[in-house]
Amino acid sequence: MDEVMQKLRQFRDDRDWKQFHNPKDLAVALSIEASELLEAFLWKTPETADVEKVKEELADVLAYALLLSDAYGFDIQKIVMEKIERNEAKYPIDQAKGSAKKYTEL
Amino acid sequence: MDEVMQKLRQFRDDRDWKQFHNPKDLAVALSIEASELLEAFLWKTPETADVEKVKEELADVLAYALLLSDAYGFDIQKIVMEKIERNEAKYPIDQAKGSAKKYTEL
Amino acid sequence: MDEVMQKLRQFRDDRDWKQFHNPKDLAVALSIEASELLEAFLWKTPETADVEKVKEELADVLAYALLLSDAYGFDIQKIVMEKIERNEAKYPIDQAKGSAKKYTEL
Amino acid sequence: MDEVMQKLRQFRDDRDWKQFHNPKDLAVALSIEASELLEAFLWKTPETADVEKVKEELADVLAYALLLSDAYGFDIQKIVMEKIERNEAKYPIDQAKGSAKKYTEL
Numbered sequence: 001m002d003e004v005m006q007k008l009r010q011f012r013d014d015r016d017w018k019q020f021h022n023p024k025d026l027a028v029a030l031s032i033e034a035s036e037l038l039e040a041f042l043w044k045t046p047e048t049a050d051v052e053k054v055k056e057e058l059a060d061v062l063a064y065a066l067l068l069s070d071a072y073g074f075d076i077q078k079i080v081m082e083k084i085e086r087n088e089a090k091y092p093i094d095q096a097k098g099s100a101k102k103y104t105e106l
Numbered sequence: 107m108d109e110v111m112q113k114l115r116q117f118r119d120d121r122d123w124k125q126f127h128n129p130k131d132l133a134v135a136l137s138i139e140a141s142e143l144l145e146a147f148l149w150k151t152p153e154t155a156d157v158e159k160v161k162e163e164l165a166d167v168l169a170y171a172l173l174l175s176d177a178y179g180f181d182i183q184k185i186v187m188e189k190i191e192r193n194e195a196k197y198p199i200d201q202a203k204g205s206a207k208k209y210t211e212l
Numbered sequence: 213m214d215e216v217m218q219k220l221r222q223f224r225d226d227r228d229w230k231q232f233h234n235p236k237d238l239a240v241a242l243s244i245e246a247s248e249l250l251e252a253f254l255w256k257t258p259e260t261a262d263v264e265k266v267k268e269e270l271a272d273v274l275a276y277a278l279l280l281s282d283a284y285g286f287d288i289q290k291i292v293m294e295k296i297e298r299n300e301a302k303y304p305i306d307q308a309k310g311s312a313k314k315y316t317e318l
Numbered sequence: 319m320d321e322v323m324q325k326l327r328q329f330r331d332d333r334d335w336k337q338f339h340n341p342k343d344l345a346v347a348l349s350i351e352a353s354e355l356l357e358a359f360l361w362k363t364p365e366t367a368d369v370e371k372v373k374e375e376l377a378d379v380l381a382y383a384l385l386l387s388d389a390y391g392f393d394i395q396k397i398v399m400e401k402i403e404r405n406e407a408k409y410p411i412d413q414a415k416g417s418a419k420k421y422t423e424l
Contacts, residue, residue, distance in 0.1 A: 001107060001183065003183070003187075004183050004186050004187060007187065007190050008186075008190065011190050011193065011194065014199050014203075015197060015199060015202045015203050015204070015205075016203050016204045017202075017206070019204075020206045022152040023147070023152045023155060023160070024147040024150070024151070024152040024155065025152070027140075027143050027144045027146070027147050027160075028144060028147075030140050030143065030144075030167065031137075031140040031141055031143070031144045033140075034133075034136050034137040034139075034140035034141075034167070035137055035140075037133050037136065037137070038133045038134060038136075038137045040133070041129070041130040041133050041134075044130070045130070046128040046129045046130040046131070049129060049130065051178065054129070054133075054174075054178065055178070055180060055185050056185075056189060056192075058171060058174060058175060058180065058185065059185040059186045059188065059189035060189060061136065061140070061167070061171055062168075062171055062182055062185070062186050063186055063189065063190070065164060065167055065168055065171065066186070068160075068164060069164060072157065072160065072161070074161060074164065076168055077107065077109070077110050079161050079162075079164065079165040079168070080110050080114075080165045080168050080169055080172070081109075081110060081113065082165065083162060083165035083166060083169065084113055084114065084117050084169070086162075087117065088117065091121060093120050093121060096121045096123075097120075097121050097122050098121070098122045098125075099121075100123070100126045
């Protein structure tokens with residue numbers, strides 16, 4: 001992902017956009033892109049969504065997630081691995097297996 | 107990211123959750139996590155957000171983005187690189203430099 | 213709705229919260245509540261959602277929508293009526309009938 | 319609001335759209351509109367948002383909130399009043415005054 005991150009930074013800096021990219025607005029942008037992704041599924045079954053739109057909007061979500069990680073100096077592989085470990089404790093296999101309940105309801 | 111993706115799949119399969127993970131609900135889940143991330147900034151300046159909460163929620167966003175990519179067989183590095191290239195055309199440097207306007211308003 | 217609006221203002225002012233309620237953070241709060249509402253449907257069919265949660269989160273969405281309208285001095289009945297009229301032009305009955313397509317695709 | 323609700327139902331029924339308006343997709347639509355509203359504030363201060371865009375997107379949010387209420391037969395004034403009462407218990411004035419903390423942190 002280093003190459004992607006470098007390209008994202010260059011795209012931003014070529015346009016002098018770092019001035020707009022404070023973490024709060026990056027989080028707002030990420031949330032907006034996640035909604036645009038969701039729009040690909042609106043009034044549709046999972047199977048009939050427009051795959052090209054899904055691909056493009058998911059790329060936008062990932063781009064802002066990477067920029068936000070970069071703003072805080074997070075290592076994305078590390079933070080996801082740590083979160084999975086925390087979720088393993090919150091959702092023990094014997095209680096969570098086959099259930100879509102939230103951990104607060106298990 | 108392959109190791110992370112493998113761990114996400116195993117976490118899901120250990121709990122027999124693939125049955126819930128259709129692309130539409132994954133997109134709904136991603137959008138909900140993006141909002142939880144945004145909540146770390148609510149009523150706050152960018153500087154006073156809770157960094158631990160940002161880290162955890164961003165990990166959740168990334169996890170669902172990876173699972174959704176996996177459901178479609180996308181290569182995440184490739185789709186982000188392609189999107190940056192498309193954005194280079196939509197936001198030419200000479201028009202977009204220093205401007206926060208959307209490409210439709212440039 | 214005047215009585216509701218008055219009660220919302222009093223709730224806010226009793227807690228001295230107007231200082232936090234700038235329109236941008238109100239819009240962030242509204243978006244977060246809309247996601248919490250959506251969470252009532254996550255991994256579920258429309259029929260199996262928790263109706264009590266839907267009711268509570270929808271009330272939060274409405275509360276922030278009213279507070280945001282109030283911040284701009286909008287008349288909510290008027291703005292919804294005007295939007296319906298605009299949508300009547302964007303979605304002519306003969307083209308839109310029975311179709312879930314966006315107006316840009318009709 | 320009765321007149322607005324009646325007009326919304328007629329707009330929907332003239333286009334034969336009730337078939338798409340299950341509560342889950344209405345909640346997805348509401349969440350998408352809340353994000354479009356938020357987009358009016360992206361990269362901006364609260365003061366520099368486009369007020370016309372705020373007005374239009376807020377109208378869309380209200381329209382879907384009304385349609386969702388209608389699907390469940392909720393009385394919107396009643397559910398908001400009840401939620402304010404519940405919030406009065408969650409945020410006692412003496413603890414919440416002047417604080418933007420969530421009730422779980424008070």
